[in-house]
Each structure stands twice: as structure tokens, then as C-alpha cells.
Amino acid sequence: MFRAFERLLHPYPEAEPLLPPKGFFAFICACTQGLRGYIAGLALLSAAISAYEAFLFGLLGRIVDWLGQVPPQRLWTEQGHMLTVLPGVLVASIALVAMQTILKHQTLAINFPLRLRWNFHRLMLGQSLAFYSDEFAGRITTKVMQTALAVREMIFTTTEVIIGIGVYFITILALAGSFDARLMLPFIGWFVLYLGGIFYFVPRLGRVGKMxxxxxxxxTGRITDAYTNISTVKLFSHTQREAGFARDAMQEFKTTGYRQMRLVSSFEIVNHAMVVLLILAACGLSLLLWTRGEIGIGAVAAVTAMALRISGMSHWIMWEMTSLFENIGTVQDGISTLTRPRQVVDRPGAGQLQVTxxxxxxxxxxxxxxxDRKVIDDFSVTVKPGEKIGLIGRSGAGKSTLVxxxxxxxxxxxxxxxxxGQDIAQVTQDSLRRHIGMVTQDTSLLHRSVRDNIAYGRPGASQQEIEQAARRAEADGFIADLGDLHGRRGYDAHVGERGVKLSGGQRQRIAIARVMLKDAPILLLDEATSALDSEVEAAIQASLNTLMQGKTVIAIAHRLSTIAAMDRLIVMDDGRVVEEGDHRALLARGGLYARLWAHQSGGFLGEQVDD
Incomplete structure (x- = not known):
């Protein structure tokens, strides 16, 4: 039975998620797409349970009246038909509560936030590099996780508290009025005061909750940033500095927490004072009417029980309303990140890139x-099919930007x-990047097995193909010796976050193996061998030469000797092409390339060269 309800809502819809709207209610509405029927059912069941609970108090009052008016020996004779209703009502309530809790906990509690996180995560994966350069990775993760949970809690609070308690209070008023209309006054008075307290405290709690x-x-972002860059932190002996950096953020969190708790304590005190007034007013008025003979003892019992029940529920409602506005604040905070438009998107009707x-x-x-400054300025270059060109220029010339x-x-x-001949802006991004292989200077590996990292270039590759790529990249030797804390060895060993367990040269050889396996027709090399020692570089260079056969290659290197043998060299300065030709021709020209070559020290390009 549980499994059937768990399967009602699919947590991982295949359809690509749309960017949510920025408006709060529109955002919540978008989040509930595909499950509004289940939410409506939950609201109806919660309302039915609340009405049932209030009905029991009215039935209690009637039973007390019967016990006071009918002699024991005639109770079942005169009221037996009514007394038999009570067991039936109680038994029926089991099915009602069972349906409500199964719908809530089996269908929605897990699947709902998972569905949101799945969609939010895919939205964030589609964001551009510019988006991630302005945000902490940990901060984005927190918002994806927190916002999904906050939306779920808001929906649950709305259905159970606002709808359920609203129905409960209306039912109580009707039952109290059925004994005597004047018995409604203490409850109405309490409700007005309680609403005043909510309207004063809860919005303030919501604002503090958002902060x-x-x-x-x-x-979370600052702490995660320190963990992600732990080698840099330790290299510069900045553990205390990073602790202080995180403490500043914790201090801000502490300040908002204190403000929140002050409001909570004040609301708790005011709420209890209002509850005491309700009990005194309800009990006092009912006793007064009873002494006048205007109501029965059952009405006194029912009204007193109702007031005591509201006393307990008011604290629960207060906390739920506080939680509601805290979640509203969390959602509002998440909206600013999750609804940010993508800067790079596929055009409507974008086709698949065909590279022949x-x-x-x-x-x-x-x-x-x-x-205002142009990093690339009126740049026009044609790289012929199968041609291998090298991009050369000082740091900041625009080489990596061009790539x-x-x-x-x-x-x-x-x-x-x-x-x-196909404009890359008119084709899908996935099809474009599928035809391009790239090895960068700052190689980043996933915290997965060596096999998974190499196969990232072609997920369907066989083990034989993965091992062949590793051999061509001169990586098979050290892979055999790898191991991790869980006893995994060789290609099964995990490499740590961003490949931290491997040396720079090992990471780069894994990356080269990955690109070799991908075997894309266009190859980009951005300092592809910079992290390798001379002996390994010579071996890798031979493998790269094999890899480059029949491919269009664009290579960037500060070490000019590594790209001097390219078919053509393009010299850039301030985002423009200033020289073009092969190594010998550029040296003979005596221009910027010749000066850069002359100023190399150990084969590396100088940062500044006087013109």
C-alpha cells in the first residue's frame, strides 16, 4: 500500500525545467506544477479531520447533558441509537487520518522536495560560467537544498494550519453557538487578539528569517570555499584566518538568530496571556449562563474543553506560523538565485551542429x-580543416577568452x-561541445573513480578503450598503483574532490586520456602539458601529435617551444591579431613574436615586454 502511494508522484520528471518567475506567489505556483491535485486532496483531508475533531467536543457536551437528564436505567433505552453513533464515528476517523498521513508522508514528503531539487539543480547546471564566477558553490548548493524544503514546509503548513485550523475554528464557533450564541463571544474575542498578535509578530519573524x-x-559558502581550497589555505598557513573569515559569517548568523529568538519569546508570552483570557472568559461566561439555567451542564463541559484545546493548539499554531514565515524568508532568499536568467541559452529551434x-x-x-574594455576586438581568423594553429600573446591578450x-x-x-559554415549561436550548446575536445592548464577531476573520470569523455566506452586511452596518455603506470581508503584499487580508486589525491601531472594525464577517448574533430589545448616534467612531457607530446592527426587544433602555450611547430601562429595583443605566420616567418619579421621569443627564460613567456 505504501509503495503504491510513493509511486504516485515522479520525483525526476524528464521535461526540461522552465525558469521560475520572480514573483513569490508565482514562484510557489510554478513549484507545485504537476502535483496540485495531491495538495488539494491533502487540504481537503486536513479540513475534514479538523471538522471531525471539533465535532467530538459538541458530541461530548450532548453526552454530558444526557447523563445529567436521563436516569442510568433508561439511558440506553432513550439515547441508545445516538450512543451507537460514537464508535462508528471514531472508527471512520481511522480511515480519514490514514488517507491524510499516507498522502502527506508517502506521496509528498520525499518526492516533492526531491522533484524541486532535481529541477533547481538542472537549472543551475545550465547557468553560464559568469554566474558561477560571482557565487560561492556552497551558497548555491545551500539555496537549492533549503528552498526546496522550505517550499514543501510552506505547503504543508498552509494545508494543515491555515486551512485545517480555519475549518476547526469555524466548527467550534458553530458548536458553541448551538448551545447559546453568547458563548461564541470569548472565542471571537480571542481570535481577534490572536490575529493581531500574528500580524504584528509573524511578518517581523519572516523578515528576520529571510536575513x-x-x-x-x-x-555555508565560506566554510565550503575553505574546504574546496584547503591546499591553498594550508600552503599559506591561513587556517586561523579562514576560521576568522567563517566566524564573521557565523557572527552575522548569530545576530539574526538572537533577533529571531527575542521575537519568539515575546510572542510566546503574549500568546499565553491571550489563552489565559480565553479560558477565564469562556469558563466564566458558560458558568454564568448555567447558573441562570440558560444552558445545560454539557455546554459548560464542551465550551471548557474547547477553550483548553485551543490553549494547547495556540502554541502549536504560533510555532507553525513562525516556521511558515521563516520558510517564506528562505524561499524569498532562494528566488533571487534560482530565477536568475541564463546568460547563454540555446536559441528557439536550435539545431544540431554537423562537423564534416x-x-x-x-x-x-x-x-x-x-x-567598457573590449577583451576581444574585431577578431577575424579562419582556421582551415585539419590546420593546427597556436595562439600567442602576453597574459591578458585574450587567448583563453577566445577559446x-x-x-x-x-x-x-x-x-x-x-x-x-554553421553559426555556433544557432546550434545547441551540447552538440557544439560534443565536437570539441579540450585539455586545460587547471585540470579539474570529479570525486569519482579514475574509470569514471576517463570515461567522462565518452560514457559508453568499454574498459578496453578506457585502458587504451590511459596508455596513450602515459597514465596507465601510475593508475595501477592508486588506492583509496575504501580499498578500491587502480581504475576503481577515487581521486578526491577536484582530483586532490593526484599530482598536477597525474591529473593532466587523466584529462588528456579523457580527451583522447572523446576523439572530437576539433581539439583545444590550453597549456596542455604545463604541469608535466620534461621527460613525461616528451612522451605526452608524442601522444598529442598522434591525437592531433586529422583534427583542427587550436593551442595556447606560454612555452613557445611547445607550439613553434604548429602550421600557423597567431600573435594576439589587446584582443586583436597583430602578427600571423609560421615560426620562421615571424622570427624573420622581428615583431612582437620575435621579441617574446627573445625574452623567454627557460622557455616561458615573460609577463611584460617593452615595445
């Missing part, structure tokens, strides 16, 4: 990172980039 959610995500030759052409490309634009990590401000 606290932001402070919590900042605190591998020609790459830049036409009057302009780009800047949102500032990122070819991968469409960013969109051009103007101009076009074409592959085999």
Missing part, C-alpha cells in the same frame, strides 16, 4: 566581460563564430 537564510547560506570538415572561422568578433567564446561559455557582443 537568517541569507546569513546561513553565506556561512572542421573549419573554424571568427568573423569580426567583439567581446567584453560586461565592462571560451568558441566553446560558447559566453556569447559574443557582436560578430560571429562559424564551424563548417
Amino acid at each position: 537568517q537564510a541569507d546569513a546561513r547560506s553565506l556561512m 570538415r572542421g573549419e573554424v572561422r571568427f568573423e569580426h568578433a567583439d567581446f567584453g566581460y560586461g565592462g 571560451n567564446l568558441l566553446l560558447r561559455f559566453y556569447d559574443l557582443d557582436s560578430g560571429r563564430i562559424l564551424i563548417d
